[in-house]
Amino acid sequence: MSLKTxxxxxxxxxxxxLSKDKPIKDIKPQAQGEMVYPLSQHIGAPATAIVAVGxxxxxxxxxxxxxxxxxxxxxxxxxxxxxxxxxxxxAVGDMVMSIVIENDGNYIETGxxxxxxxxxxxxxxxxxxxxxxxxxxxxxxxxxxxxxxSPKEPDKIExxxxxxxxxxxxxxxxxxxxxxxxEKLIEGMKIILQLFPRAKGLLGVEDNKRDxxxxxxxxxxxxxxxxxxxxxxxxxxxxxxxxxxxxxxxSINSKMLPADAGCIVDNxxxxxxxxTAVVEGKPVIDRIFTLSGExxxxxxxxxxxxxxSCAEILEAGGGLVxxxxxxxxxxxxxxxxxxxxNIPTTKTSGAMLCFTEDEVSKYETTACINCxxxxxxxxxxxxxxxxxxxxxxxxxxxxxxxxxxxxxxxGSCSFACPARKPLAQAIKTMKKQVLADKRKK
Amino acid sequence: xSDLLHVASSPHVRGKDDTSRIMLYVIIGLLPTTIFxxxxxxxxxxxxxxxxxxxxxxxxxIFEKIVHKKSxxxxxxxxxxxxxxxxxxxxxxxxxxxxxxxxFAIVIVKMLFGGLGQNFMNPALGGRVFLLVSFAGTMxxxxxxxxxxxxxxxxxxxxxxxxxxSMLIGRCGGTIGETSALCILLGAxxxxxxxxxxxxxxGTYILSFVIFIILFSGHGFDTGYLVAQLCGGGLMLGAFxxxxxxxxxxxxxxxxxxxxxxxxxxxxxxRIFGNSAEGVSYAIIFSNLLVPLIEKVTVxxxxxxxxVKKAKGGDN
Numbered sequence: 001m002s003l004k005t006x007x008x009x010x011x012x013x014x015x016x017x018l019s020k021d022k023p024i025k026d027i028k029p030q031a032q033g034e035m036v037y038p039l040s041q042h043i044g045a046p047a048t049a050i051v052a053v054g055x056x057x058x059x060x061x062x063x064x065x066x067x068x069x070x071x072x073x074x075x076x077x078x079x080x081x082x083x084x085x086x087x088x089x090x091a092v093g094d095m096v097m098s099i100v101i102e103n104d105g106n107y108i109e110t111g112x113x114x115x116x117x118x119x120x121x122x123x124x125x126x127x128x129x130x131x132x133x134x135x136x137x138x139x140x141x142x143x144x145x146x147x148x149x150s151p152k153e154p155d156k157i158e159x160x161x162x163x164x165x166x167x168x169x170x171x172x173x174x175x176x177x178x179x180x181x182x183e184k185l186i187e188g189m190k191i192i193l194q195l196f197p198r199a200k201g202l203l204g205v206e207d208n209k210r211d212x213x214x215x216x217x218x219x220x221x222x223x224x225x226x227x228x229x230x231x232x233x234x235x236x237x238x239x240x241x242x243x244x245x246x247x248x249x250x251s252i253n254s255k256m257l258p259a260d261a262g263c264i265v266d267n268x269x270x271x272x273x274x275x276t277a278v279v280e281g282k283p284v285i286d287r288i289f290t291l292s293g294e295x296x297x298x299x300x301x302x303x304x305x306x307x308x309s310c311a312e313i314l315e316a317g318g319g320l321v322x323x324x325x326x327x328x329x330x331x332x333x334x335x336x337x338x339x340x341x342n343i344p345t346t347k348t349s350g351a352m353l354c355f356t357e358d359e360v361s362k363y364e365t366t367a368c369i370n371c372x373x374x375x376x377x378x379x380x381x382x383x384x385x386x387x388x389x390x391x392x393x394x395x396x397x398x399x400x401x402x403x404x405x406x407x408x409x410x411g412s413c414s415f416a417c418p419a420r421k422p423l424a425q426a427i428k429t430m431k432k433q434v435l436a437d438k439r440k441k
Numbered sequence: 442x443s444d445l446l447h448v449a450s451s452p453h454v455r456g457k458d459d460t461s462r463i464m465l466y467v468i469i470g471l472l473p474t475t476i477f478x479x480x481x482x483x484x485x486x487x488x489x490x491x492x493x494x495x496x497x498x499x500x501x502x503i504f505e506k507i508v509h510k511k512s513x514x515x516x517x518x519x520x521x522x523x524x525x526x527x528x529x530x531x532x533x534x535x536x537x538x539x540x541x542x543x544x545f546a547i548v549i550v551k552m553l554f555g556g557l558g559q560n561f562m563n564p565a566l567g568g569r570v571f572l573l574v575s576f577a578g579t580m581x582x583x584x585x586x587x588x589x590x591x592x593x594x595x596x597x598x599x600x601x602x603x604x605x606x607s608m609l610i611g612r613c614g615g616t617i618g619e620t621s622a623l624c625i626l627l628g629a630x631x632x633x634x635x636x637x638x639x640x641x642x643x644g645t646y647i648l649s650f651v652i653f654i655i656l657f658s659g660h661g662f663d664t665g666y667l668v669a670q671l672c673g674g675g676l677m678l679g680a681f682x683x684x685x686x687x688x689x690x691x692x693x694x695x696x697x698x699x700x701x702x703x704x705x706x707x708x709x710x711x712r713i714f715g716n717s718a719e720g721v722s723y724a725i726i727f728s729n730l731l732v733p734l735i736e737k738v739t740v741x742x743x744x745x746x747x748x749v750k751k752a753k754g755g756d757n
Binding site: 007010012013080093168169241246251252253255256324325326327328330332333334335336337338339341355358359360361363366367368369370371372373375379380381382383385386401402403409411412414415416417418419422424425428 | 449455459460500557559687689692743
């Protein structure tokens with residue numbers, strides 16, 4: 001079996017064995033606890049709250065309306081009372097206006113209207129259902145899915161790519177959902193394919209998930225429009241541009257959308273959410289979440305109501321077995337380090353990792369010896385050591401000339417650097433400044 | 442959870458290799474030819490190797506003490522410089538000259554330009570060339586088996602034939618570490634397997650040198666002559682261990698190719714049209730100086746950027 005991949009990348013320690021064999025367990029936050037729903041948990045305009053303090057809400061009830069076309073509504077994942085609408089700290093460290101609901105512990109649902117015959121739905125109806133369900137890119141980016149599925153030229157879409165790579169170390173939520181409910185992924189893919197009659201569905205899976213590849217291959221054997229693409233296990237295989245290249249041989253840059261290469265890429269969790277929204281009529285209120293890392297008593301996979309606090313999830317996993325030095329929301333390569341665990345989960349939070357050591361802080365940065373390991377690691381064919389130097393010197397025009405804005409912030413360069421230089425960190429910061437300057441103009 | 446958590450920007454993990462480990466790999470890669478050199482030339486060779494390493498490490502340490510900088514000798518780069526310099530010296534060189542060469546390599550070529558990563562030419566080669574112009578006599582006095590004799594390259598330049606087989610193995614005169622092409626290749630294979638170097642620079646260097654020789658040496662495609670040219674002098678050692686020096690070679694992928702071609706052509710010019718039979722050191726130093734220029738013209742296009750830049754933009 002030939003494995004497809006991209007050029008560059010790194011091989012971090014995978015750490016997936018900690019939680020990969022732990023079945024998804026439903027957890028419900030305790031009664032009287034707080035559930036926090038930030039109004040901005042997607043790319044685009046923040047949602048607008050449509051409930052007021054004191055209102056009672058049900059599980060599955062819309063509590064915030066989309067703030068525009070590129071935006072998404074938000075639903076309550078518990079039944080209870082709106083306690084406050086105020087700024088709360090989120091994983092990235094910002095304070096974001098949030099709806100706070102006191103959970104009554106009863107989980108009374110609004111009732112969801114399923115759909116028995118998806119094939120009878122028109123494209124507009126399907127997109128409407130996806131939009132109303134508040135589906136956004138659940139792999140982490142949070143781009144509203146209905147926008148992605150409404151390209152300017154739908155006829156030019158040739159591939160729908162399911163991002164089943166899960167290349168970040170330690171994360172196993174996509175893996176578990178592909179093991180336990182692969183039919184959702186395939187049915188979800190069929191729904192997207194219904195929107196694009198000319199397109200082919202590709203399921204890109206890294207070959208560290210052999211069992212998933214084999215099972216999915218069996219399941220799609222009779223489907224003429226869906227194919228499993230086994231991918232080499234390498235980070236960042238699940239980067240959008242890298243995945244498109246691996247699956248189709250097409251390459252896009254930062255100024256292009258996947259649709260420009262005839263592709264639409266959606267993560268496993270997103271496609272599962274599309275299935276749930278269209279077939280079961282259920283909005284995005286739950287998601288699969290990996291709790292892992294060496295400091296956690298019981299690393300495992302949960303189905304959590306979105307809005308539950310990370311601290312409570314940690315408790316559900318038996319708490320910490322050793323004191324944690326570093327806690328990360330997301331994966332170790334691109335996740336955010338938290339300074340407290342009392343932050344809410346959102347539609348895009350897929351994991352929390354607790355480590356007993358902060359290995360990065362142990363290292364001392366030494367001089368760059370121009371070894372070129374960052375160049376080999378960069379999946380975007382950049383020269384990270386040079387870009388980081390331009391960043392240090394504030395050389396904005398040089399930074400752009402050496403394609404600094406093409407950086408996908410995957411962190412491979414920092415990972416590979418033998419001088420332990422924070423290359424990706426410097427480049428990310430510079431990128432923000434250059435982009436901010438551009439917006440001013 | 443009373444302890445404060447560490448907060449930093451991603452990524453939160455790092456790879457295994459660090460600078461001193463890479464330098465250790467280079468030392469391991471140099472061991473076969475070092476051991477062969479000692480076997481070939483005897484105790485004097487071992488003495489020079491030890492003296493060069495010791496004086497390189499000491500001068501780096503003392504320099505950093507004097508300018509109140511943190512000592513960097515633990516990164517092992519000074520050891521590599523000392524070892525490489527020793528391998529580039531004839532075993533008959535007086536010890537005090539070797540010490541001067543080492544001090545020059547570390548203090549003038551490396552530390553005064555900012556230390557590791559900042560030097561614009563290979564320190565070991567800088568030291569060697571300094572010795573070559575200062576002590577031309579002792580630096581070009583090559584003895585083998587106790588007899589002063591011309592190096593095979595000089596013999597070749599004189600128009601006489603040489604035994605290519607003994608040159609391949611290295612049983613001939615020359616500097617301590619350059620004579621055995623086989624041992625150098627063995628070391629190079631080790632470095633390639635350890636992921637320290639790749640074949641781009643040595644490959645393009647040797648290839649373009651061979652083409653140059655075939656075209657301009659007047660010998661045409663003469664296998665014996667070619668093998669002698671390849672195994673003679675510092676070509677193998679230079680191509681695999683000095684041209685590939687990270688700091689003084691281009692970082693851009695196309696730049697490496699261009700750099701290799703420069704080296705091949707310059708070595709060819711120096712060897713065929715120059716006065717001296719040898720040309721590798723000067724070719725590498727000269728090409729080192731071209732690196733900033735080479736990098737400037739070889740900025741790679743990023744992934745997904747087409748040759749003719751598309752103006753078509755998305756809305757992100």
